[in-house]
Amino acid sequence: MIIDILTLFPQMFTAIMNESIVGRAQEKGIIEINPINIRDFSKDKHKRVDDYPYGGGSGMVLMNQPLFDAMELLTRDKENSKIIYLTPKGKTFNQEIAKSLSLEKNLIFICGHYEGIDQRFIDEWVTDEISIGDYVLTGGELPAMVLIDSIVRLVPGVLNKNESFIDESFYSGLLEYPHYTRPKDYKGHCVPEILLSGNHKLINEWRTKESIKITIERRPDLIAKLFQRDDIDIKGKS
Ligand code: ADE
Numbered sequence: 001m002i003i004d005i006l007t008l009f010p011q012m013f014t015a016i017m018n019e020s021i022v023g024r025a026q027e028k029g030i031i032e033i034n035p036i037n038i039r040d041f042s043k044d045k046h047k048r049v050d051d052y053p054y055g056g057g058s059g060m061v062l063m064n065q066p067l068f069d070a071m072e073l074l075t076r077d078k079e080n081s082k083i084i085y086l087t088p089k090g091k092t093f094n095q096e097i098a099k100s101l102s103l104e105k106n107l108i109f110i111c112g113h114y115e116g117i118d119q120r121f122i123d124e125w126v127t128d129e130i131s132i133g134d135y136v137l138t139g140g141e142l143p144a145m146v147l148i149d150s151i152v153r154l155v156p157g158v159l160n161k162n163e164s165f166i167d168e169s170f171y172s173g174l175l176e177y178p179h180y181t182r183p184k185d186y187k188g189h190c191v192p193e194i195l196l197s198g199n200h201k202l203i204n205e206w207r208t209k210e211s212i213k214i215t216i217e218r219r220p221d222l223i224a225k226l227f228q229r230d231d232i233d234i235k236g237k238s
Pocket of ligand 1: 086087090130131132133134135136137138139140143
């Protein structure tokens with residue numbers, strides 16, 4: 001998977017590029033991350049990339065010229081690229097979107113700043129507008145990193161078998177059960193007996209029950225969603 005990022009702050013991406021699982025995926029050659037500076041494409045003699053909004057109002061708007069020129073260079077394969085603009089106006093990101101984007105070959109992220117980007121750029125190039133939640137950040141870089149981190153770990157071959165995502169929150173549609181490690185008794189706080197029993201059938205049942213309990217308590221909306229899924233069988237669903 002090739003991930004290109006159009007940004008005014010390419011150095012911000014060093015935070016994820018060389019570290020942890022995303023860094024390892026790059027080293028293994030499974031993914032390639034290319035932060036690209038929008039300013040490098042500006043034809044303005046002062047390298048300006050923004051201008052005042054038509055119609056007045058506060059804030060500046062990223063100009064078309066550097067963005068269009070960058071895209072024309074990048075999209076050798078426009079038909080097969082997902083071009084994602086990070087914006088609070090977009091569709092709210094979730095695990096399902098992460099899963100579907102992890103199957104793509106080319107992702108291009110557009111990180112806006114100021115008041116945003118020219119609508120004609122969005123109309124011409126952008127395939128998906130995505131938000132990471134109902135709050136406003138100063139730019140699209142942190143949202144792009146959130147998406148990249150959650151997408152890359154789902155790309156086949158990135159996680160090793162001890163890091164599988166099959167069991168974790170949201171994969172099954174439920175929140176995850178609690179985890180414990182040694183020692184059995186820590187300052188009088190004991191690990192639930194069942195986890196020490198060696199009976200994997202009972203342990204799995206306990207974990208499922210705990211998952212259901214915590215999901216009902218914290219995210220009843222997820223339970224409602226489970227009943228709408230047709231890829232899993234819920235007893236007494238009808
Ligand atoms: N840019 C600024 N705020 C954002 C958000 N919440 N999601 C995505 N992009 C953004």
